Amino acid sequence: MFRYLRLLLPLLLIALPWVIYPLAQRADPVQERLLEGLPLLMALCALLLASGFKRGRIALASVALGCSALLLGAASDRGLDNPDAYVLFSGISLLLPLVYAWLLIPRDSAILSRRGLLQWGGLLLPFGLLLLAWQYPQQLALWLPRLPSAFLEVVAEHSMLTRAIFWLSLPILALYLVLTLTRRTIDEVAMFGSLLAQLLALHTMKEPLLGMLFLASAGLLCVCAVVMHIYAMAFVDTLTGVPARRALEHHLSNLGRHYSIAMLDIDHFKQFNDTYGHDVGDQVLRMVAAQLNKVTAGGSLFRYGGEEFTIVFRGQREEEVVSALDTVRQRVADYPMKVRAPQRPRNDRRGRKTREETGAATEQVKVSISIGVAWRLADEKPDSVIKRADKALYKAKGAGRNRVITEGINDPRRQRRVKDR
Ligand SMILES: Nc1nc2c(ncn2[C@@H]2O[C@H](COP(=O)(O)OP(=O)(O)OP(=O)(O)O)[C@@H](O)[C@H]2O)c(=O)[nH]1
Structure with missing residues (x-):
């Protein structure tokens, strides 16, 4: 509406x-x-x-x-x-x-x-x-x-x-x-x-x-x-329809002192492209963007580039942010993503007929995302927060993927700011 x-x-x-x-x-x-x-x-x-x-x-x-x-x-x-x-x-x-x-x-x-x-x-x-x-x-x-x-x-x-x-x-x-x-x-x-x-x-x-x-x-x-x-x-990603990297840069220059940045990456995305083709890869990207767009806690979604997304949350609210990120992670993991065989005919009607004749059903695949989120420390620039969020993301990948890893929640430099408030 x-x-x-x-x-x-x-x-x-x-x-x-x-x-x-x-x-x-x-x-x-x-x-x-x-x-x-x-x-x-x-x-x-x-x-x-x-x-x-x-x-x-x-x-x-x-x-x-x-x-x-x-x-x-x-x-x-x-x-x-x-x-x-x-x-x-x-x-x-x-x-x-x-x-x-x-x-x-x-x-x-x-x-x-x-x-x-x-x-x-x-x-x-x-x-x-x-x-x-x-x-x-x-x-x-x-x-x-x-x-x-x-x-x-x-x-x-x-x-x-x-x-x-x-x-x-x-x-x-x-x-x-x-x-x-x-x-x-x-x-x-x-x-x-x-x-x-x-x-x-x-x-x-x-x-x-x-x-x-x-x-x-x-x-x-x-x-x-x-x-x-x-x-x-200039500002919207044509594939997913969400704000693009340039919009993120603009958004980051207008943030206050208290915010957190989450970096999100689709797991084993190269495999999707290699197995089902680039078009299916694009469908996965669109589905993930649509799910991430439902993020709560006031998060703003951006496509960072490739298969990476960024969500920016203003304010502190650590628990709320982690819970919102975990909810979208679970939503993506639960999404019943259906893909058709890579060699399916371009014509939809012919494709349906072939599938009916051969009994080949559409395949359901599992998609998951890994998330790293970092809270801003005192006097820290957005670029540095993104780098720490990226580090957390790689930790999430190393720990088995499909999870949220936080960074800097208990950092004393941040605690000082929280007490200052
Ligand atoms: N279909 C499609 N693929 C893209 C797009 N942008 C980037 N990619 C692909 O995304 C893949 C990224 O793969 P990697 O960086 O190796 O990461 P990964 O396979 O997701 O592995 P992990 O991140 O370790 O789980 C590459 O194959 C890129 O070609 C896009 O807009 N559409």
Whole structure:
């Protein structure tokens, strides 16, 4: 539940325009111009960041946002009561959900690949046509009677247009929401949120400044998505999803005086790789990380590297820490880890059939971890605590593995500090 809330938190940015709008209304003309330029600026920033970090769909969404901001800006400058401007506004309103439906299909791909060119072409073409229609209203007037009468009726009547946008957008928004909740990636959150913000912009375009603020919030969401992606690349381990070594270094620089560090290592892990292959090794790593993540006593888990993990506990609480570590050790040891034969076919259905035919069942393997934990001594640096925890870990390995060994609990230098408290 908390994970979902944290994932959806950036959506709060969509509420920002309602907060800023009362202030924005008091802006002088120069500030107002700057605010009107904000959506384009945000779209540009999002595009540059997304292109730099290979977030293809966010880049496409930023371009769609930039195009809508440009065209909506032009339409609202002319005044939406003006027929040309109203046709442009109607065109964007109907196009936007369709563009997002188009963005549901593509996967991230390089712009100069065949798929990339198709994605960009499919996105830019309709906006280009709208721009042409806006630039050459006489030709548009010649073309309009040739368009389907149902389309013209929708455009001509505002209430029908609103209903059409609603019914077009609803399934697409719902699909993005489902993708957000199933894929649980920040890219999906940004796609869902930016579409929602742009629909709100269209809805509030009678107050152009508020509409522009909504467009800017859509851009901000895209920027936010790429920044969060960069953060994850730097601080989160992609295989296990737990904070990586760099995050540990940051965490260690912000600890108080009283803490303990546990180093954990999977026993005989090389054997798993050698016997079942690297993929099964990776599955074991993920399972161990998931179990360690349940550690209590306020421990923070990090992947130290390879098959080693680190858990940092703030404060003293020796017994609580040892008991929490022993519980996770036992959880890993009790976990019914099933692995399939190393030469199993890649295709799951064929694999199942072969197993049924040969009677080969999935094999259950035992995984265990060894743990060394050290408490900080007076004036000791985190690096040195890690080294002592590592020593304790090797003692645990030497003593037969699958156990917790402590280091420094009764050290007089530490006792002095405890008495000092
Ligand atoms: N599958 C997989 N293997 C990894 C990864 N990182 C490191 N390893 C493997 O982890 C193994 C570590 O083996 P060793 O350091 O010899 O230790 P061990 O076999 O666990 O033996 P003990 O620690 O003494 O119990 C090596 O075979 C590495 O290739 C990873 O991300 N995925």
